[in-house]
Amino acid sequence: MTADLHDLVRRWDAQQAAYIAGREQRFTAMLDVLELTVGGDATIVDLGCGPGSLTRRVLERFPRARVVALDYDPVLLALARKTLSEYGERVTVVDVDLLDPHWTDGLGALSAAVSTTALHWLAPDELLRLYARVHALLTPGGVLLDGDHFRFDDRDPVLQKVALAHDERTQQVAFAAGAEDWATWWDAARAHPALSPHVAERDRRYGARTSAPATTVDFRLAALRQAGFGATGTVWQLLDDYVVWAQK
Template identity: 45%
Template sequence: MDTDVQQQIDWAGWLRRWDAQQEGYVPEREARFTAMFDALEALLPPSFVALDLASGPGSLSRRLLARFPEARAVAVDMDPVMLAVGRGALGTVDGRLRWVEADLATPDWLAALGETRVDAVLSSTALHWMWPEPLLRLYRELSVLLPPGGLLLNGDHLAFSAALPTFARLSEHVLEQQWTDAAFAARGIETAEQWWEAFGAEPAFAPLLEARAKMLAGKQRQETPPGFDLHVAALREAGFREVGTIWQSMSDRVLMAVR
């Protein structure tokens, strides 16, 4: 994309619109972020390095760096659109934020990371995209990247187990009510589809969208993403010594694992 065109784009506005529609799907999104950051504050020193996994446009990194002025963050995502919005809206936050384009489902993503150790790994509404086998591999890789006492914090919709069918049914009912187009319209919020439609209507974004289409070619979405029990088992198998929920609203929860 031409530099002059990049400078004319309201990247901050696109990020604000992204955050607004994401909150439509996760009404307790800010509470989820706060729970993550409260854990970091209680368990880590003021100066630390955080890895923002599948970062999107950096919503989590932006909040983390605002709360922790001595921290540094590395935002990793495979989507060129999300990275362009994040870079355009946030930049490097005075050198404290670095952006990396990499696919977490591939074994070589660590080579692109440029870090041999981080103190914390955070992710929000992202890891449900990963299939079980690459998810387990990812957790193993993160257990090497984190030192003893390092933290992994995953905020996502992690489904209740088959042993709790009534809980699962209730949670699904709540989500279905929240995620209808009518519910978004009533709150005056864009849906994800409307955000992407508006983004695609801008001619300047055509190269980014073409790159995104190539990136997504061959990718398949799971009908039933790994649930809470699978995440817990995978983390324990990967070598995390403590795994548990520190915040929850229905199936929306923050899962914390301690290396």
């Protein structure tokens, strides 16, 4: 059954890549910046870890790193716990709601915080509060890396159109090559005997939540500065897909 779950993570990565053209390049950029700033002997929190895609890459790249992987989705948490268990005490998977003001309780000081394709679920005011709480957790010199689509707005109509066309082409090519879409992957996850017991709780937690408005990269950078970070910037970009960086 564990092999089936590892295959489900592989399929997750494939369906995510259908929506994110530079997903692996984004991961690599984040890992490179971690290496050059906090080094490999670090304690890192993964905000919205999902099934552990970024956490696994951090642990593989940095054999002495320790990761605290946080998420609120019971299905993805179960998948992460089962497929990351090979890393033993180097990884801790925690069920936590990032909207809870006490989510940082018990975490202790951190070298870095990372997130990818997760924090867009937060409303702008929620994101600002999250960044401030992360800033408080980080040791001096600690960094935050947030990789996601930060959509162009009406100030950039040409790039907005190009980015949309690029997304559509990426999906067409991936699906034609056999990649699953979001709904198909979730159908498989819900039906898996190791994950199906968590489906009802997932539906309860997310049933009343609504999508947050899209934010631009300049909003993200301004929010990081407002949260107290002294240095901020963009360390990777492919159209409206970015990795933003901030250092305490």
